[in-house]
Amino acid sequence: ELWNLVNLERLDLDRNQLSGEISPEIENLINLNILFLWVNQLSGEIPSEIGNLTNLNTLVIGDNQFTGLIPEEICNINLDPMFDNYNWSERMFDGNKFCPPYPECIEQYVDFLDQDLTDTDCFSCDDEDVYDLWGTCYHVDYTFGLDFFNNELTGEIPQEIENFVNLNYLDLQGNNLSGLVSDFICGIDTYNLINNSFCGPFPDCLDNNSIFPQENSYDCEEFCNENTEINVWGSCYNIDETIELIFNNS
Structure with missing residues (x-):
């Protein structure tokens, strides 16, 4: 099994249409230095055990379906967005469904606007704000x-x-x-x-x-003052003061 390759230093699986979740057993890859999972269909939450990969420097997991909170344990890793003379900061985490707030150590690499929170459980209507x-x-x-x-x-x-x-x-x-x-x-x-x-x-x-x-502007009569206003296409106009009506959308 993949997680038993304890001497593995680089794992590059980007653009392979992979699905499934990252197992907590990823912590077995203690020598892993580079992990690319970019552009797949991987889902679920990032296991907190990823924080045990203290040799990991490059982590690119953007454009998947990951959800939930990014674990604080990720701050145990000294991540560097530069790899092979390219800045991967915009692809490290974006394009997923990660819920805010994000760990302070990686906040600069996670753009909330690039997280799709549609149909997620990030917020409860009972929460503040x-x-x-x-x-x-x-x-x-x-x-x-x-x-x-x-x-x-x-x-x-x-x-x-x-x-x-x-x-x-x-x-x-x-x-x-x-x-x-x-x-x-x-x-x-x-x-x-x-x-x-x-x-x-x-x-x-x-x-x-x-x-x-x-549509149905005739239902708006109730909002007009019956003594001083009339309804014209959904708006109330003062009978005495209205001298122009312009609806040409130009």
């Missing part, structure tokens, strides 16, 4: 984009979304969301709200190309 958005738990510190394109969502945008101060991308296009859109959207760099049932008035910061068209 974690909120449920449409059935999935998101941490405010690690959520930078939300893509719910054509997800059959209904109801109003949850108020909890306003806690996500790092959010810079929000795609809600093609759902059946309704109600008003708060000014929180103004702090998001890229957004798409079209093909829902949102009601006006919309925040002044919004771009018409990212709002219209809206």
Whole structure:
């Protein structure tokens, strides 16, 4: 078995479509200096026993399906991103599903944005600073984009979304969301709200190309002041003060 090759110094298995998990028996490879598992389909958590490989200098396990926390024991290893005159820092851990936070000793080599945390158990909605958005738990510190394109969502945008101060991308296009859109959207760099049932008035910061068209705007009458406003295609307009209506999306 592989883990019995105790004199092994280099193990290079990248781009082999390998699956399965790393066994805790990897600690038997006490002479291992170089480990390449880059671009496979390996999964599971990294065993803490990897910290016993004190001769290991090069570790490249990016672009797999590894999950969970990276064990603190990895800090027992003096990892060097340079190998064969190439800097492997961006391929050491990225392209997996590793949960934050990351051990301080390797934090510089793990880009959270390059970890796919979709359908992982990284966060519980009972945790601090974690909120449920449409059935999935998101941490405010690690959520930078939300893509719910054509997800059959209904109801109003949850108020909890306003806690996500790092959010810079929000795609809600093609759902059946309704109600008003708060000014929180103004702090998001890229957004798409079209093909829902949102009601006006919309925040002044919004771009018409990212709002219209809206469906079922006739349901928005309840948001207009019946004495001073009328509903036009999902927005309320003051009867006396409105002198222009422009919906040309140009």
